[in-house]
Amino acid sequence: GAVVSQHPSWVICKSGTSVKIECRSLDFQATTMFWYRQFPKQSLMLMATSNEGSKATYEQGVEKDKFLINHASLTLSTLTVTSAHPEDSSFYICSARRGWEVGGYNEQFFGPGTRLTVL
Amino acid sequence: GQNIDQPTEMTATEGAIVQINCTYQTSGFNGLFWYQQHAGEAPTFLSYNVLDGLEEKGRFSSFLSRSKGYSYLLLKELQMKDSASYLCAVLDSNYQLIWGAGTKLIIKP
Numbered sequence: 350g351a352v353v354s355q356h357p358s359w360v361i362c363k364s365g366t367s368v369k370i371e372c373r374s375l376d377f378q379a380t381t382m383f384w385y386r387q388f389p390k391q392s393l394m395l396m397a398t399s400n401e402g403s404k405a406t407y408e409q410g411v412e413k414d415k416f417l418i419n420h421a422s423l424t425l426s427t428l429t430v431t432s433a434h435p436e437d438s439s440f441y442i443c444s445a446r447r448g449w450e451v452g453g454y455n456e457q458f459f460g461p462g463t464r465l466t467v468l
Numbered sequence: 469g470q471n472i473d474q475p476t477e478m479t480a481t482e483g484a485i486v487q488i489n490c491t492y493q494t495s496g497f498n499g500l501f502w503y504q505q506h507a508g509e510a511p512t513f514l515s516y517n518v519l520d521g522l523e524e525k526g527r528f529s530s531f532l533s534r535s536k537g538y539s540y541l542l543l544k545e546l547q548m549k550d551s552a553s554y555l556c557a558v559l560d561s562n563y564q565l566i567w568g569a570g571t572k573l574i575i576k577p
Contacts, residue, residue, distance in 0.1 A: 383565075392555065395564070457565065459510040462508075462509065
């Protein structure tokens with residue numbers, strides 16, 4: 350199967366600091382990675398889509414200067430929450446999508462998520 | 469606008485059968501996914517339907533009717549570990565996943 354890892358699993362930080370979350374596809378090359386945020390008892394909210402080597406595409410309402418995304422290679426994408434505030438506390442999940450497979454479909458493989466708490 | 473509707477919460481008894489419905493209105497359609505998400509964890513893939521009909525996979529089955537914009541996830545022989553949220557998601561014409569809010573399934577002994 351396709352495995353996606355995220356690091357760290359959880360992080361607690363002080364308000365005003367920056368936090369970097371890594372997302373790695375361990376056994377496949379991910380042409381596209383997605384970053385989601387999920388608040389308690391709510392569904393996934395897509396924040397941005399990133400393709401390797403190009404700038405991320407942010408969803409409406411997501412501040413690109415606050416949530417910096419770098420998709421440096423086909424197996425690694427990072428999300429940096431800059432100057433984090435308590436309202437940024439959430440569950441951040443990445444997912445990765447392989448390139449198109451013959452007869453295949455567009456499944457996204459999810460990382461285990463990172464719980465961010467900003468004090 | 470794009471919209472995916474599924475019930476907020478359902479309750480079922482261990483050993484029974486439950487059907488979780490999902491209706492959608494999206495700009496284009498390239499398939500429908502069902503994911504399971506336990507509290508505090510990331511979603512895990514359950515099924516994918518792109519053609520009309522029923523796909524069976526063990527205790528779980530998923531049905532799709534494109535003309536009706538409708539899908540359901542059928543869970544048989546319910547086990548306590550099936551208590552989770554079940555997310556319906558549609559791949560639209562831009563190959564973006566549009567997510568439903570999820571259905572919280574509570575299993576009682």
